[in-house]
Amino acid sequence: MITMLDVSIRAGVSKATVSRVLNGTGQVKKSTRDAVFKAMDELGYRPNFLAQSLANKSSNSIGLVVSNFDGPYFGRLLRQAAKLIEASGKHLIVTDGHDTPEDELQAVRLLADRRCDAIILYTRFMSESALMELLESLPVMVINRDLPQARERCVFFEQQQAAFNAVDYLIGQGHREIACITGPIDTPTAQSRLAGYRQALEHHQITFNDALITNGDSSVPGGYHSCNALLAGGSPFSALFASNDDMAIGAMKALHQAGKRLPEDVSLFGFDDEPSAAYLQPALSTIYLPIDAMIEAAISQALRLINGEALQPLTPFVGELKLRESVVPGPYA
Numbered sequence: 001m002i003t004m005l006d007v008s009i010r011a012g013v014s015k016a017t018v019s020r021v022l023n024g025t026g027q028v029k030k031s032t033r034d035a036v037f038k039a040m041d042e043l044g045y046r047p048n049f050l051a052q053s054l055a056n057k058s059s060n061s062i063g064l065v066v067s068n069f070d071g072p073y074f075g076r077l078l079r080q081a082a083k084l085i086e087a088s089g090k091h092l093i094v095t096d097g098h099d100t101p102e103d104e105l106q107a108v109r110l111l112a113d114r115r116c117d118a119i120i121l122y123t124r125f126m127s128e129s130a131l132m133e134l135l136e137s138l139p140v141m142v143i144n145r146d147l148p149q150a151r152e153r154c155v156f157f158e159q160q161q162a163a164f165n166a167v168d169y170l171i172g173q174g175h176r177e178i179a180c181i182t183g184p185i186d187t188p189t190a191q192s193r194l195a196g197y198r199q200a201l202e203h204h205q206i207t208f209n210d211a212l213i214t215n216g217d218s219s220v221p222g223g224y225h226s227c228n229a230l231l232a233g234g235s236p237f238s239a240l241f242a243s244n245d246d247m248a249i250g251a252m253k254a255l256h257q258a259g260k261r262l263p264e265d266v267s268l269f270g271f272d273d274e275p276s277a278a279y280l281q282p283a284l285s286t287i288y289l290p291i292d293a294m295i296e297a298a299i300s301q302a303l304r305l306i307n308g309e310a311l312q313p314l315t316p317f318v319g320e321l322k323l324r325e326s327v328v329p330g331p332y333a
Contacts, residue, residue, distance in 0.1 A: 002045040010039035022047050061091040062302055063111030063119040067099050071246065072274050073291065077122070080292045084299045090117065101125040105134075112138055118302035120295075124187045139305050141298045145188060151313035153305075155298045159189055162287050162319035163196025164203075166269050167241055169321060171204045174333025175239035175267060179212040181226045181251060183243045190215075193243045193271065211235040216247045223250025231258050238266060238330045245270040245277050245286055252280065267327040282325035290317050 004022075008015045013032060020028050021036045039045075062085050066074050078094065085092040093111060097104035104126050111119045118139040123131065128147060134140050135153050142154040170178055180197045183190035194213070201208055211233050216226040223242055227250065230237070240255075242248035248270035252262060260266050262282055270277060270286035277284040294317055304311055 002043045004045075004047070006043055007036065007039045007045050010043060011035040059091070059093075059115040059117065060089075061093050061114070061116050062088075062299070063093045063095070063108075063114065063116035065095055065097045065104060065107040065111065065119065065121045065123070067097050067104075067122055067124045072276075073272055073289075077291050077295050080295045081120070081299065084296055088299070088303055097121075097123065097125075099124060101127065101130065105130065108134060108138065108140065117306045120298050120302055124184075124189060139302070141302045141305065143294060143298050146316070152301070152311035155294050155301070155314055155317070157289060157294065157317045157319065159192035160196040160199065162271070162289075163193040163241070163243075164200045165196075165319070165321060166271070166287055167197050167200035168203065169323070170239045170241065170267065170269060170327065170330070171200060171206070173239075173267070173327060173329050175330035176204075176206055176332055177209075177212065177235070177237040178239045178241060179214075179230050179235075179237040181214055181216045181223055181230070181240070181242045181247050183216060183218045183247075185215045190243060197241060209235060212237055216243065218244050218246060220246045220250040223247025224254045225250070227251035227254035228258075231255075239269070239327070240266055241269045243271050245272045245274040245284060248284055248286070249276070249280065263326050263328045267330065269327060273322050277322070278324065280326070285324045285327045286322050287319040288322050289319055293317060 004018050005015055008018045013036065017028065017032060018036055021033050064081055066077065082092050093114060093116060095107045095110060097107050104123050108119055108121055118141065120141045120143060122143040123145055131142055131145065131147060132149060135150050144156060145154055146156045147154045167178060182194050185191065198208055212235055214226040214229050216222040223246060226247065240251055242251055248268055251268065255262055255266055262268055268284065270284050273286045273288040277286050297314055301311055
């Protein structure tokens, strides 16, 4: 078996220098790094990174926990994370939180056991108290949650304000009977978006109608079934706000099957600005969520955390209305 000592002899450097090259630590000249990698290639040496991480209590990696691997939203997040973390000279280790607080916590512990230098947690379900316990014991950055006691360790989006802006726009277009399909209502994200919907109604002195609210599950089939439930309820609506684009797509099918013309009979507004949103018929009005900028901010903070630098709270991210063909003036325009 080829060892690190064999590499050092072939490259004409010390074993410690080979170790620094492999771990990306210390000051090593480019010519020396090149000589080490050339020797590794000639000898067929493959470093045992697991053994190194156990010995060094570091794996030169950053862990990432996402709620699930489905959909273009998390695809964007993963692509950007891989690009930025590789550019930093570290490795990316990704695992799935499976949309439960227990699995999200288990995923963080798994990455901690792998000696990740820092962990980025995209969470939908963990409680604030559980998250604070993690931050006190591990180098974790949290995405998608506002933790007032630890703003420097979280990257979050103004969910309620974005939902308010969408519904406020619909009202400004002459809609007053506005239905809403929420996400999984036990999540802070869904609760914030519903709060934004209610805030917009209150702002315009429109009475909240519980019959126009149904709880979805963030999926296309969930949007389809939720919209059918709204239609079966019998309360008329001229606009529908879906808490994500997938549910808006499902709602489109349900509305078409019910004989509703889009947008003449029902205007439709989504959330997330999935790549397909602009290519639907009609093109979907939605809210752009700056996930690329959010993951970049989280990684930058994580690298500062690894380096022992002082962290400053980040400004909350905001959405952008993408106005397309699925919304037209309503009956009160």
